[in-house]
Amino acid sequence: MSVTLPQIPAALDLIGTAVFALTGAVLASRLRQTFVTMAFFALITGVGGGSVRDLLIGAPVFWVRDPWVAPVCMAVALLAWFTPHKWWEGRLLDWADAAGLAAYAVLGTAKALAFGIAPVPAVLMGVITGCVGGVIRDVLAGRPSIIMRPEIYVTAAALAAGLCAAGAWLGLPREIAWSAAMLGGFSLRGYAIATGLALPGYQRAGG
Numbered sequence: 001m002s003v004t005l006p007q008i009p010a011a012l013d014l015i016g017t018a019v020f021a022l023t024g025a026v027l028a029s030r031l032r033q034t035f036v037t038m039a040f041f042a043l044i045t046g047v048g049g050g051s052v053r054d055l056l057i058g059a060p061v062f063w064v065r066d067p068w069v070a071p072v073c074m075a076v077a078l079l080a081w082f083t084p085h086k087w088w089e090g091r092l093l094d095w096a097d098a099a100g101l102a103a104y105a106v107l108g109t110a111k112a113l114a115f116g117i118a119p120v121p122a123v124l125m126g127v128i129t130g131c132v133g134g135v136i137r138d139v140l141a142g143r144p145s146i147i148m149r150p151e152i153y154v155t156a157a158a159l160a161a162g163l164c165a166a167g168a169w170l171g172l173p174r175e176i177a178w179s180a181a182m183l184g185g186f187s188l189r190g191y192a193i194a195t196g197l198a199l200p201g202y203q204r205a206g207g
Contacts, residue, residue, distance in 0.1 A: 126161025160185025
C-alpha cells in the first residue's frame with residue numbers, strides 16, 4: 001500500500017520523543033531506580049504510544065527504522081541521571097508534556113489518516129500516540145495510571161486528535177488544521193494544569 005505520510009520536521013519529532021522520555025526517566029529517578037531502569041522507562045515512555053499505533057495501523061514501527069530515536073531516549077536518561085532532582089520539580093515538566101501530548105495526538109491522527117484509517121479510529125490512534133507511553137510508564141511504576149485519575153489529560157489528547165481529523169475532513173490546509181488542533185489540545189491541558197480542572201467521577205444515584 002502506497003501512502004503519503006504526514007511531514008513533520010525530524011528535529012521536532014525527536015524533541016517530542018525526548019520530552020516524553022524525560023517524564024519516564026524522571027519518574028524512575030524519583031523511585032530511586034538504577035540507570036538501567038531509568039533508561040528503560042525513558043524508552044518505553046518515549047516510543048510506547050507511537051509503537052502501539054504503528055502496530056495497529058499496519059505501519060513499520062517508527063523508532064525501529066529511525067536510528068536517532070533510541071539514542072535520544074538514552075541521552076535523556078543520562079541527563080536525568082546526572083542532573084539534580086530539583087531541576088525537574090515544579091510545573092515545567094508538566095507544561096512540556098502538555099505540548100508533547102498535543103503534538104503527538106495530532107501526528108498520530110494524521111499518520112493514521114494517511115494509512116487510510118477512518119476518521120473516528122484515526123482519532124483514537126492519535127489519543128493512543130499521545131497517552132499510551134505514559135500509561136505503560138505508570139503501570140510499570142506501580143502507581144495509578146493517568147487514565148485512572150480525573151484530571152484533564154486524555155480529553156486534551158482527544159480534542160487535539162478530533163480537531164486534526166475535522167480539519168482533514170473539511171479539506172483545510174495542513175498547516176492550519178495541525179496548528180489549530182495542537183493549540184486546542186495544549187490549551188485545554190494547560191488550563192487543567194493551571195486550575196486543577198478535572199472530569200466529574202461517576203456517582204450512582206440511589207443505594
